[in-house]
Structures are given as C-alpha cells and as structure tokens.
Amino acid sequence: MAVRFYNTLSRSVEPLQPLVEGKVSFYACGPTVYDYFHIGNARSFVVADIVRRYLEYRGYDVSFAMNITDIDDKIIKKAHEEGVPASEVAEKYAAAFLQDIEALGIRKPDHTPRATDTIQEIINHISGLIDAGKAYEVAGDVFYDVTSFPGYGKLSGKKLEDLVAGARVEADSRKHNPGDFALWKSAKPEEPSWDSPWGKGRPGWHIECSVMSQKFLGETFDIHAGGNDLIFPHHENEIAQSEGLTGKPFANCWLHFGFLNIDNEKMSKSLGNFFTAREIIKKYKPETLRFFYLQTHYRSPLNFSQEGLDAAEKGLERFRTLYRALQNAPDGKGVIDISASRERFNDVVDDDLNTPGGIGVLFELVKELNNGLSSTAGLSSDTKKAALEFLNATLIDLFGILKIEDDAASDEEFASLMELVLDVRSMARQEKNWGMADLIRDKLAELNIVIEDGKSGSTWKKQ
RNA sequence: GGCGACGUACCCAAGUGGCUUAAGGGGACGCUCUGCAAAAGCGUUAUUCAUCGGUUCGAAUCCGAUCGUCGCCUCCA
Structure with missing residues (x-):
C-alpha cells in the first residue's frame, strides 16, 4: 500500500x-x-x-x-x-x-x-x-x-x-x-x-x-x-x-x-501553563521531546507532562542500549529477518503517518534482537549490519530521535584519564578492596559519571 | 446555539468488522547477571476496549441512546 x-x-x-x-x-x-x-x-x-x-x-x-x-x-x-x-x-x-x-x-x-x-x-x-x-x-x-x-x-x-x-x-x-x-x-x-x-x-x-x-x-x-x-x-x-x-x-x-495540552487544557499565557521550547530543551534532550511527540498520533491531542517526558527518555534509552550492543557484539550465527520488520514498519506508518504504531514495530524488533544477542548463537554479522542499517534509516534519519554519542572520542584526554581511574579501581577490586572500589564509584557518581561493572570489565558514561 | 473530535490496563498509547480471547513504552512485581550495586536482559501484569441497547455467523471496531472530556465557530500550532 x-x-x-x-x-x-x-x-x-x-x-x-x-x-x-x-x-x-x-x-x-x-x-x-x-x-x-x-x-x-x-x-x-x-x-x-x-x-x-x-x-x-x-x-x-x-x-x-x-x-x-x-x-x-x-x-x-x-x-x-x-x-x-x-x-x-x-x-x-x-x-x-x-x-x-x-x-x-x-x-x-x-x-x-x-x-x-x-x-x-x-x-x-x-x-x-x-x-x-x-x-x-x-x-x-x-x-x-x-x-x-x-x-x-x-x-x-x-x-x-x-x-x-x-x-x-x-x-x-x-x-x-x-x-x-x-x-x-x-x-x-x-x-x-x-x-x-x-x-x-x-x-x-x-x-x-x-x-x-x-x-x-x-x-x-x-x-x-x-x-x-x-x-x-x-x-x-x-x-x-x-x-x-x-x-x-x-x-x-x-x-x-492535534493540539498539545497541559493538564488537559489548551496551553495559554493567561492560564500560566505556557512553556517555550527553549526552556524545555534545557531540561530534556531534544530527541526526548521529539520522541514524546511521535509516540502519539499527530492528529490526536497530546497531554504534556513531566512524567510523559521521563517515560519517553527511558524508552529512548532502550533503543540506545540495543544500538550500542549491536555495534559491539561479536559475530555469531543467529539470523533475524530485518526486512520483515521493515515491511511491517512501512505498512503501519504509511497509514496516515502512524508513528506510534511504527515505534511499536521497532520496539518489537528490539526485543527480538536482544533475545538473539543474549542467546548462545548470538547474531550473524549480516543480521547486525541489516539491523543497524534499518535503525539508522528509522530512528536516526527519519525520526531523528537517536543520537549515538561516543563519549570516549569526544575528549581523548579525559577518556584516557578515565581509563586510568578504572584501572586503579579494578586493581582494588581484584584485591577485594571493596571499600576503595565503592568510594571511587560513589565519588564519580557525584561528578555525574556512572560506573558499571560488567563481565568484561567496567565501563563509564556521563550522566 | 452550530460544527467536529475523543473515552482502550496503574499511567501513556496503537489497533477501527474475523490474522487481536487487544501491539508497544513507562511503572510495579519476579528471575538472570553481580563482591555489593547499578545498568542491561528475560518473564508476569486488560476474557476486555465509558455505559446501555441494536446490526452481524462474528464488534474495541458498524448503528442508536446515555454519560463524560476536549477543540473550533474570535488572534492562536
């Protein structure tokens, strides 16, 4: 169609x-x-x-x-x-x-x-x-x-x-x-x-x-x-x-x-429920706001709320995590037919720009891919490549809601410093010096740097 | 008063006659992983679609009534 x-x-x-x-x-x-x-x-x-x-x-x-x-x-x-x-x-x-x-x-x-x-x-x-x-x-x-x-x-x-x-x-x-x-x-x-x-x-x-x-x-x-x-x-x-x-x-x-409402009422200056886009994107990523909009059909009224934006941000994180996992996962054997998802996505969105439906299709694919990645067979390099291409075409080029920032590449000096800190911490962990390891983690958290311990070592990211 | 839209789980939200005894996200709960945590993953979470009637072999989806919410008719995205 x-x-x-x-x-x-x-x-x-x-x-x-x-x-x-x-x-x-x-x-x-x-x-x-x-x-x-x-x-x-x-x-x-x-x-x-x-x-x-x-x-x-x-x-x-x-x-x-x-x-x-x-x-x-x-x-x-x-x-x-x-x-x-x-x-x-x-x-x-x-x-x-x-x-x-x-x-x-x-x-x-x-x-x-x-x-x-x-x-x-x-x-x-x-x-x-x-x-x-x-x-x-x-x-x-x-x-x-x-x-x-x-x-x-x-x-x-x-x-x-x-x-x-x-x-x-x-x-x-x-x-x-x-x-x-x-x-x-x-x-x-x-x-x-x-x-x-x-x-x-x-x-x-x-x-x-x-x-x-x-x-x-x-x-x-x-x-x-x-x-x-x-x-x-x-x-x-x-x-x-x-x-x-x-x-x-x-x-x-x-x-x-459709209109955007606040507390189910039309936004207006006289009601005092008026926010400029400038203000909002100081607090939320622009992609979050876009995603929040696209999760409702364009002709329906949309109620604006902080909870809604927070939920949108969480959902977006799911896409980001999967995207990174696809980039980093070793080649396996599992195969998933990405073209089936692409067809469904097109069918759904073709119908009066049904972006919420399209996003649903993408989330279903995320689950499938996650299952593949965590299975012993993993995912084949072709599958990963096709999946990344599809996500690039939809989440990035079409919706503009996914931005993959490479923290390490953005500031090499800082990144090597972080590497040093993580090395010191992993030494402490090897010696089971949990007090020291946790202290480093807590102090970094205060600086909005989050440490996560995984199987193959620890990673960091800025909050 | 005239015109129009809408009412789906705790919240948000697709679906508009059989593929759906209703996608997806958030939340909650359980599990896996973990030194602990966090993150992540997996699983569970609506026999039911405002209410009541009707049409139909079959309805969340069509028709009618009722209740409720909202928009336009004035500048407004």
Missing part, C-alpha cells in the same frame, strides 16, 4: 497522489515571530518535519516551504511594549526560530519565505482579486467578499449563514458581509507600512500564506499543513483567496495537527 493521509478536505484517509510523479510539494504554516515559540508550536514543527522526512524515506523528492510571518498585529503590539521598531522584534524572533528548530533537530525547510519579502506579490494578488470582483476597497482597507466564492466553507464544514447567525464575527459596518476578511490593512500612524494602490498599509492575516505558498510551490500543490485551529478561518480563507483568483484547486491534501 502507498502512503496515505487523512485529508481534512475530504474527511477521509486518501492515498497520496502527487501532481508530479515522485515529487511532493509541501507547505506548512510557520511562526509569527513575536516571541519564542512554545512546546505546542514545537509539536507542529516537529510533525511537519516528520511528514517531510517520511516522504523522503519513502522515496519522494520533496519541496518543502514554511513561511515566517514577520509583520502582524502581535509583532506591532510587542514592538510598542518594548519601544523598539517592529522590524527589530521580527528580526530577533525570526533568528530565534531558526536557532530553535535547529536545536530541536528539525531540518530547515527548502524555503522559508518572509511576508515582508513578498509584499509586491501580495499586492499583485490583491489587485487581481479586486479586478475579478472578488474583493473591494473601503478607505484604504481591502476586504475579500466571501459570497463571491461558492466553495467557501468546504474545508471547515461551516456555512456562511451559520457564521452570520453565530454573531461572533466582529461587526464592521464597512464589510459587505460579516464573514468578509481583510486582505490589506491601512496603516495607523507609527505603524510599519508599505505603499500600495490603496495607500500605505500592510497585508492582512491570511493573504501571505496564499501568496508565499504559490510563489514557491505553484498555483496548485500537493500538501498544505498546519495546526488544527487554523482550519477556520485561516485555511478556509487561504483557499478562497487562492482559488478565487486562479480558478484552480489550491492544495490537494490538507493535514491538520
């Missing part, structure tokens, strides 16, 4: 059918750079990264774009609070964004366009919509006329009448319809602005994604992704703006990521 995804547009799981055989064009909504991103944002970025990596793992040539929204109300607000230009706020947090995704092991997208670099294209797009009678200007603001687009509501399942009836839409007497939304916002004094046919102003909230995605991926592309909450109005409006102008389908497949 081929790669399948749940498409919000059709509300069903569909096989991926790229426009161009073997190639996938993929766009994910990126950050608005007014603050460090939080662990909920991080989940979305990690999942988008995994979508991309999985497609590559399955042999597709992926073109991946993620925007950086660097002009927006929140940025302006923050700039006012801090008494600095909006561009400075945007610059600072855009740089932080790129740093943080790298720290999280997220591969940089092929394209990271910025709204402020795309102003001219945005103006052209809006002009096109006005010319086509789908948008109208009122005193320097431009609005999209939702009634001009018959398909409005097809993504979110909302009806125009319901939106009007809901009355939660902000009343603006200048709008022709309550559901109309701003494409261009006129500038208030002291706000950053760009010249346009409608006077000085800046792009509205949704238009930039339409323009930037089409700029890099074409008028129609394969996959568009983002958080659950973006379905309406953001993505609905993107479709209207894009298809309203081109008359062609915008994105064929819409992927939406």
Whole structure:
C-alpha cells in the first residue's frame, strides 16, 4: 500500500497522489515571530518535519516551504511594549526560530519565505482579486467578499449563514458581509507600512500564506499543513483567496495537527501553563521531546507532562542500549529477518503517518534482537549490519530521535584519564578492596559519571 | 446555539468488522547477571476496549441512546 493521509478536505484517509510523479510539494504554516515559540508550536514543527522526512524515506523528492510571518498585529503590539521598531522584534524572533528548530533537530525547510519579502506579490494578488470582483476597497482597507466564492466553507464544514447567525464575527459596518476578511490593512500612524494602490498599509492575516505558498510551490500543490485551529478561518480563507483568483484547486491534501495540552487544557499565557521550547530543551534532550511527540498520533491531542517526558527518555534509552550492543557484539550465527520488520514498519506508518504504531514495530524488533544477542548463537554479522542499517534509516534519519554519542572520542584526554581511574579501581577490586572500589564509584557518581561493572570489565558514561 | 473530535490496563498509547480471547513504552512485581550495586536482559501484569441497547455467523471496531472530556465557530500550532 502507498502512503496515505487523512485529508481534512475530504474527511477521509486518501492515498497520496502527487501532481508530479515522485515529487511532493509541501507547505506548512510557520511562526509569527513575536516571541519564542512554545512546546505546542514545537509539536507542529516537529510533525511537519516528520511528514517531510517520511516522504523522503519513502522515496519522494520533496519541496518543502514554511513561511515566517514577520509583520502582524502581535509583532506591532510587542514592538510598542518594548519601544523598539517592529522590524527589530521580527528580526530577533525570526533568528530565534531558526536557532530553535535547529536545536530541536528539525531540518530547515527548502524555503522559508518572509511576508515582508513578498509584499509586491501580495499586492499583485490583491489587485487581481479586486479586478475579478472578488474583493473591494473601503478607505484604504481591502476586504475579500466571501459570497463571491461558492466553495467557501468546504474545508471547515461551516456555512456562511451559520457564521452570520453565530454573531461572533466582529461587526464592521464597512464589510459587505460579516464573514468578509481583510486582505490589506491601512496603516495607523507609527505603524510599519508599505505603499500600495490603496495607500500605505500592510497585508492582512491570511493573504501571505496564499501568496508565499504559490510563489514557491505553484498555483496548485500537493500538501498544505498546519495546526488544527487554523482550519477556520485561516485555511478556509487561504483557499478562497487562492482559488478565487486562479480558478484552480489550491492544495490537494490538507493535514491538520492535534493540539498539545497541559493538564488537559489548551496551553495559554493567561492560564500560566505556557512553556517555550527553549526552556524545555534545557531540561530534556531534544530527541526526548521529539520522541514524546511521535509516540502519539499527530492528529490526536497530546497531554504534556513531566512524567510523559521521563517515560519517553527511558524508552529512548532502550533503543540506545540495543544500538550500542549491536555495534559491539561479536559475530555469531543467529539470523533475524530485518526486512520483515521493515515491511511491517512501512505498512503501519504509511497509514496516515502512524508513528506510534511504527515505534511499536521497532520496539518489537528490539526485543527480538536482544533475545538473539543474549542467546548462545548470538547474531550473524549480516543480521547486525541489516539491523543497524534499518535503525539508522528509522530512528536516526527519519525520526531523528537517536543520537549515538561516543563519549570516549569526544575528549581523548579525559577518556584516557578515565581509563586510568578504572584501572586503579579494578586493581582494588581484584584485591577485594571493596571499600576503595565503592568510594571511587560513589565519588564519580557525584561528578555525574556512572560506573558499571560488567563481565568484561567496567565501563563509564556521563550522566 | 452550530460544527467536529475523543473515552482502550496503574499511567501513556496503537489497533477501527474475523490474522487481536487487544501491539508497544513507562511503572510495579519476579528471575538472570553481580563482591555489593547499578545498568542491561528475560518473564508476569486488560476474557476486555465509558455505559446501555441494536446490526452481524462474528464488534474495541458498524448503528442508536446515555454519560463524560476536549477543540473550533474570535488572534492562536
């Protein structure tokens, strides 16, 4: 079976059918750079990264774009609070964004366009919509006329009448319809602005994604992704703006990521349950956070907790230990069919990116391999090699959750010193001087160096 | 009020009609190894899938009702 995804547009799981055989064009909504991103944002970025990596793992040539929204109300607000230009706020947090995704092991997208670099294209797009009678200007603001687009509501399942009836839409007497939304916002004094046919102003909230995605991926592309909450109005409006102008389908497949909650509630600053990704990866390894995310299906809500992260770290350790054991074990005779695991893994993950299921398959293989390693027959060199290749492809290249640090190689001087200490200790042990042996072990433990006595001598590792 | 999602062991979490009298991880317990320990390995841990009805030869999986949790409808990943 081929790669399948749940498409919000059709509300069903569909096989991926790229426009161009073997190639996938993929766009994910990126950050608005007014603050460090939080662990909920991080989940979305990690999942988008995994979508991309999985497609590559399955042999597709992926073109991946993620925007950086660097002009927006929140940025302006923050700039006012801090008494600095909006561009400075945007610059600072855009740089932080790129740093943080790298720290999280997220591969940089092929394209990271910025709204402020795309102003001219945005103006052209809006002009096109006005010319086509789908948008109208009122005193320097431009609005999209939702009634001009018959398909409005097809993504979110909302009806125009319901939106009007809901009355939660902000009343603006200048709008022709309550559901109309701003494409261009006129500038208030002291706000950053760009010249346009409608006077000085800046792009509205949704238009930039339409323009930037089409700029890099074409008028129609394969996959568009983002958080659950973006379905309406953001993505609905993107479709209207894009298809309203081109008359062609915008994105064929819409992927939406589940939310991360804390104590089963949405994370928010006002509730005080707000953590930035920066903070968390000071305490936990980035791989642990990634693994924690991937152990839940991407569309399900995920409850964030310290216990969850601790459990993830333990599970990861199981992979690390097995990986090292495979590298170090002497050649034996036992044979395990790794390709069977690979097929099962692919089958499972092909089905709407079922990473928790895939991880389950990997853990089952770990048990099998451990059994092999501890049996008298051991494992053949071919089996070990195939297993390591498979684990490299999945745990390292695909999920990015396994990092094999070679403590000894990272600091040779320190390593030889440790060797000396261990030699002294093993002499003490040979003389059954347990007091001395234990003292060394305890003192090293205080320095976060863990000594483990095995059959073939003692080993050390940093905590 | 409208739309949608979800409820699987102590915790997390796959599975969505027969291959499952339910994967996997964490925890707990037992064993192996060990001078002791730690680590690691192995084993055990749900006749049952919120509840109640129904459809079916067969349901955790489909339908209906009930209870509960959550999200969107407003900036939000």
